[in-house]
Amino acid sequence: MILSRHLQTLHMLAVCCRKRRNPSPDDQNLYMTTDRQPGYIDPGPLPRVIGLRVETADRDPTYDDDGVPILLAHSNVVLRMFGFGFDNYSRITVTQTPGAHGKHCEFPVSDGFPVEANSISQFSALVRFHVPGVTPPGASYYLCVKNGQDQTSRFLHQGTETWLTLRSYEKLLPLWMSVGIIILCLTFSALFSGLNLGLMSMDQTELKIVANTGTEAEKHYARAIMPVRKKGNYLLCSILLGNVLVNSTLTIIMDDLTSGLVAVIGSTLTIVIFGEICPQAVCSRYGLAVGAKTIYITRFVMIITFPLAYPISKILDRILGVELGNVYNRERLKELVKVSTSHFGCGVGPCMQMETPAVACSGEHIPACTAKSISKS
16 A cells, blocks of 8 residues: 555656646646736745655554554654655645645645755655644644745645544543553553562461461451451452553553653553562562451452453462472471571570470460470370
8 A cells, every 4th residue: 555655646746747848737737826926036936745754753553444644643753755846945744635636725824834955856845843733633644835935825725635634642642641640550560569568478377377376467457358368269369350450551551641662661650660579579578467468459450350360360370280289297296396496595495395296385486386295196
């Protein structure tokens, strides 16, 4: 489609060149006026545009089925105009009003954009163009030109052919809303990442131990988390689905604000720093408290992701079996007490002389533990 558009432009250029060598009376009348005042200086023939091409743009253009460029509204682009008669005084604008070639341009959107002097050649010139807004949606813009040397001249329409047409589109969301959504997505990305580490790292056995032997705050936190943690695979699927959803949304919104490469680099850095490293560093130490204080958000996410997360979790339960948590035998329990007493400075004493499979601990620290002997079976 774009190749056909360029071929049509070259054909029109060749036809116009022949007309310039042998102008017809109609072509000559195109540049004549009957209301010239005394002392009027003829600025010469008006420029004629027979095609255009987008050279550079703030956002890469897309093209419709007819090859018409679709540009981001309120952005800056450089257009190469193909035709003849361009000079340092040529000015180009657009209008939404269709019209025949050579007719006066009605309702131009601006006073015109000048042709770059150092870009003028025999059959083309560059114009730095500011894309107007979209009113109404889907409307087309048609080219109009004039010679700016004559202050009384008006813009003349260049026709409604597709190769002389532009379209524009607005951003997906306004700037303030995009920034708000980005902040919200980063917040939830950090929360999901932290919950994935804080909740899933503690199994049901550990939560039961904390609920029975921890401080009052730890007991409260553990009891709040236990009902949700029992649904291990369902909880895991919900957290991961929510994390992927907000990270994907963040990338899309950033792409709408910036170019593709900047969006990829920016979203990657923000997600890694603010959505992974920082929250996981916090939740690795305070995961119990964070999980308990955000338990209602976790339940809400589990509800909205139920149609997809729950079936996947049931498949995982079927394949992997029920999650049992950590279970300690006699030797592992002795090693656990040994490591814990070494950490808290209990030293070698009654705590190290246990030969029983059960241990009852009271108080807040290992040094206060006592062993209850149970006869060997």
